[in-house]
Amino acid sequence: MGRIVRQWIPFLIAAIVATIVLLGYTFPDALVFDYRGQRTPVQHILAEWAVIVGSFALLLGLWNIGRVHIKKAFRQRKIERRIESLFFVFSALTTLFLWVAAIFSPAQAVSKLAARAAQGVYNYIISPVGASLAALVVVALALTAFRLLRARRSIWAIVFGLVVIVTLLTTVPLAGLDPGLFSGIRHWLINVFGMAGMRGLLLGVVLGTAVTALRFLWPRREM
Amino acid sequence: MKLLGRSSRVRIRPLTSFQDLRSETGRAAEGGGTIHIAIGNGGLIGENTVTSLAALEVVEELADTAVLYNAPPIITVGDPTLLPLAQDILRRAYERHGLVKRYNPDQVRFVAPSPVAYAAGAASIVMTEDVTSNAMIGAFGPEVSLITDAGARRDLPQLAAAAALDALGALYPATDRLAVGEELYAAGAQMTEKRRYTISLQAQDILRLALAAFIAMAATLALLTVLLS
Numbered sequence: 001m002g003r004i005v006r007q008w009i010p011f012l013i014a015a016i017v018a019t020i021v022l023l024g025y026t027f028p029d030a031l032v033f034d035y036r037g038q039r040t041p042v043q044h045i046l047a048e049w050a051v052i053v054g055s056f057a058l059l060l061g062l063w064n065i066g067r068v069h070i071k072k073a074f075r076q077r078k079i080e081r082r083i084e085s086l087f088f089v090f091s092a093l094t095t096l097f098l099w100v101a102a103i104f105s106p107a108q109a110v111s112k113l114a115a116r117a118a119q120g121v122y123n124y125i126i127s128p129v130g131a132s133l134a135a136l137v138v139v140a141l142a143l144t145a146f147r148l149l150r151a152r153r154s155i156w157a158i159v160f161g162l163v164v165i166v167t168l169l170t171t172v173p174l175a176g177l178d179p180g181l182f183s184g185i186r187h188w189l190i191n192v193f194g195m196a197g198m199r200g201l202l203l204g205v206v207l208g209t210a211v212t213a214l215r216f217l218w219p220r221r222e223m
Numbered sequence: 224m225k226l227l228g229r230s231s232r233v234r235i236r237p238l239t240s241f242q243d244l245r246s247e248t249g250r251a252a253e254g255g256g257t258i259h260i261a262i263g264n265g266g267l268i269g270e271n272t273v274t275s276l277a278a279l280e281v282v283e284e285l286a287d288t289a290v291l292y293n294a295p296p297i298i299t300v301g302d303p304t305l306l307p308l309a310q311d312i313l314r315r316a317y318e319r320h321g322l323v324k325r326y327n328p329d330q331v332r333f334v335a336p337s338p339v340a341y342a343a344g345a346a347s348i349v350m351t352e353d354v355t356s357n358a359m360i361g362a363f364g365p366e367v368s369l370i371t372d373a374g375a376r377r378d379l380p381q382l383a384a385a386a387a388l389d390a391l392g393a394l395y396p397a398t399d400r401l402a403v404g405e406e407l408y409a410a411g412a413q414m415t416e417k418r419r420y421t422i423s424l425q426a427q428d429i430l431r432l433a434l435a436a437f438i439a440m441a442a443t444l445a446l447l448t449v450l451l452s
Contacts, residue, residue: 050268054304061303061333068329081351133339133369140368141393147375148396160396198388203434204405205386209273211427212408215419216276 007219014217021046066092095121163189235424240360240382240402241281241413245288247356247380252292256355259297260285261345261370262309263385264338265362266302274386277408278361279308281384284414286316290325298331299348301341306333342366346373358382360407363390371397384410 024043034040034048072085098121101114145164148157170186244258251258262278265271282298289295298309309331317326334344346369349357357374359367360383367383367390374381375397383394384402394401402410405427412420 054268057303057306061306064306064333068332071329130339133343137366137368140372141365143372144368144396152399201388201404207427207430208405208408211423212277213273215423
């Protein structure tokens with residue numbers, strides 16, 4: 001009984017749902033009614049269910065972040081780590097409070113003020129910090145490339161460095177030099193070598209994805 | 224991916240990114256530290272589902288070793304749908320060894336839903352906790368370089384496996400223990416050599432050969448058409 005529940009029921013659910021979704025794309029006519037009473041393709045309803053499950057997972061995730069940081073705030077040895085975690089918990093609670101006040105406050109003035117403050121948190125704190133982190137990614141990439149040339153002096157590391165340098169240099173408009181020649185080199189590197197490698201990798205990834213997906217769908221014996 | 228030897232046993236080409244994970248777990252246990260495994264931002268609802276599931280397979284195969292050594296890894300996820308799955312894998316490993324009381328769900332951490340924030344959060348964990356090895360296996364973008372940079376600053380051994388091209392570009396200079404593209408899906412076969420994994424790897428190889436033959440034939444036909452016309 002346990003084996004049937006563990007192996008075959010998940011397989012049957014996955015196989016039936018997958019078949020319904022595939023058939024839904026083959027026969028796109030809406031066959032079922034959604035919660036608003038409107039005709040909807042069945043795969044859309046299944047996707048909505050998946051989104052609802054995903055939303056619950058997000059709540060679990062937020063609970064997980066909060067719990068980890070509250071524990072860190074009380075148990076970390078280093079005081080700066082404690083302050084970091086406390087700051088995180090404080091920021092999260094403040095933002096949550098602002099959104100709750102914006103939505104549920106009976107006084108319209110308070111509601112508007114809280115909504116503006118919550119929007120301000122997004123516009124003036126979260127967005128700029130996100131943009132700074134994205135800029136930091138470029139710095140980290142450059143640092144990693146320098147480390148490669150210092151730590152791994154193989155032929156492939158040198159080829160990698162050369163390709164990066166040539167591609168970057170041929171992107172820059174250099175005064176007095178023939179732009180056609182440089183754009184030709186860049187075009188050749190990206191559209192011949194790069195494209196060939198990319199297609200080879202993608203074909204492998206597609207095959208790997210298909211076979212791995214089948215392996216996951218098929219009932220497992222070793223549990 | 225693998226060669227058939229004289230016997231019928233399947234021989235798998237060694238991939239250091241997966242083979243070294245067990246020894247790194249042992250080393251972490253000896254040093255009183257732990258391994259950090261970043262699974263990335265792919266979730267169960269989206270185009271990276273299978274990549275994320277393949278990454279979870281690695282965690283699954285490593286979990287028993289980690290529990291036996293009493294060095295559970297810190298697993299960071301960037302999509303909340305992976306959180307209960309990764310926690311379940313770790314809890315089952317503790318259950319199998321009758322040590323469920325030692326299970327700590329906070330070893331699996333949801334960091335942030337946005338890729339860059341996730342990478343920054345995971346990098347912070349690498350920098351500040353007792354991490355002795357840094358593994359990045361799953362769906363990433365170029366922002367993974369924030370995590371590798373944190374590992375490099377602490378001079379940690381780094382292992383990686385990714386399928387996305389922009390992540391591979393960022394990971395290649397960071398570590399020589401990198402599983403590229405389809406190699407990510409060979410993790411289970413590489414770490415356990417269980418039959419279900421090796422059979423799927425063989426199927427993958429046969430499909431690849433068929434596809435390569437088809438492409439070569441189509442290219443030859445196209446060339447002949449041009450030459451003869």
